[in-house]
Amino acid sequence: MSKPLGYYTSYTPSDGSLLERVQEEYGSTFEKMTKREKLLILTVLASHIGCQLDGDVRSEIFAIATEMRDQLSLSDQAGVMEAIISQIRWGQNAAEPVHHS
Known part of the structure; x- marks a missing residue:
């Protein structure tokens, strides 16, 4: 991640948000996190987003x-x-697959 967190999110400096706290503690490009820690965050967020969506895999x-x-x-x-x-x-996603009985 070569661009700062605010490039990818709605974070703006001094907004008092969680993203501000994360940036202050771990750096604007998460440079104070290990690759393993970044992957853990990715896993947790991907799982959460996936569970919010309708349909089956x-x-x-x-x-x-x-x-x-x-x-x-x-x-x-x-x-x-x-x-x-x-x-x-x-938004480059296919429509939900149609399952035929």
């Missing part, structure tokens, strides 16, 4: 995710994460 998507975990390099795994975050943030 297709079993083949779970299988693909497992294959990615097992077969891709860590760099490629991070690249997939970055691509997905961008797509989620900017």
Whole structure:
């Protein structure tokens, strides 16, 4: 993350928010966090957002995710994460799949 937190969020300096507190303690680019700590935050937030959405996850998507975990390099795994975050943030998502009985 080369840009400061405010670039990605609604945080503005001196707003007294949680984001201000996080930035003051861990740096505007989270430079005072380890990669493992950043991944933990990503995991918690992704899980929370996912639980807020309607619909089910297709079993083949779970299988693909497992294959990615097992077969891709860590760099490629991070690249997939970055691509997905961008797509989620900017609305590049397919419609909910239709399940036929």
